[in-house]
Amino acid sequence: NAGVTQTPKFQVLKTGQSMTLQCAQDMNHEYMSWYRQDPGMGLRLIHYSVGAGITDQGEVPNGYNVSRSTTEDFPLRLLSAAPSQTSVYFCASSPVIRSNQPQHFGDGTRLSIL
Amino acid sequence: TQLLEQSPQFLSIQEGENLTVYCNSSSVFSSLQWYRQEPGEGPVLLVTVVTGGEVKKLKRLTFQFGDARKDSSLHITAAQPGDTGLYLCAGYMNRDDKIIFGKGTRLHILP
Numbered sequence: 001n002a003g004v005t006q007t008p009k010f011q012v013l014k015t016g017q018s019m020t021l022q023c024a025q026d027m028n029h030e031y032m033s034w035y036r037q038d039p040g041m042g043l044r045l046i047h048y049s050v051g052a053g054i055t056d057q058g059e060v061p062n063g064y065n066v067s068r069s070t071t072e073d074f075p076l077r078l079l080s081a082a083p084s085q086t087s088v089y090f091c092a093s094s095p096v097i098r099s100n101q102p103q104h105f106g107d108g109t110r111l112s113i114l
Numbered sequence: 115t116q117l118l119e120q121s122p123q124f125l126s127i128q129e130g131e132n133l134t135v136y137c138n139s140s141s142v143f144s145s146l147q148w149y150r151q152e153p154g155e156g157p158v159l160l161v162t163v164v165t166g167g168e169v170k171k172l173k174r175l176t177f178q179f180g181d182a183r184k185d186s187s188l189h190i191t192a193a194q195p196g197d198t199g200l201y202l203c204a205g206y207m208n209r210d211d212k213i214i215f216g217k218g219t220r221l222h223i224l225p
Contacts, residue, residue, distance in 0.1 A: 048212065102147070
């Protein structure tokens, strides 16, 4: 069972470079989301999607873009990387956004911006 | 503004001791979830509590949702080194399609 797959696992970028963090799930989940995790800050929501073609902003969306063209994939784009975006990024999915539904997380992408 | 406050931030205790960690808010949540995260991995769901006053047990772990659905606690009996990890609470509000996470309690059980 693959679950939620994130690629790459590690990445180092220079300031100003762009890149896309990939997230794919094989559970036919409608709801997908991106979080960043920084020391002492917990998980902060960047963007989320309640279904294909629908995305919305979370708590810290600036500097990030997302799209949801298929149910399975939810890529996160950094258009011009900044050192403040150095973090561990987690993608999560759940069947629907309901109060009793579990979030299934990937293993994260560790991103360093020099 | 941090909607969910977790305490303590860090806890280091001896194997066999009991402990309680807390998740508090001034907001009312439709449900509250507890996750455990190990180094290099994503969080994994432990439990979801939905009803005010609800108590759920998972082996040596006891979870409680406050009567007013604003707070929750996790009690571990006879802690084991395998309980070491980052414990995160997450709250869901009906008005938003979002789940909000607390900053976590980092627990270390000494053998």
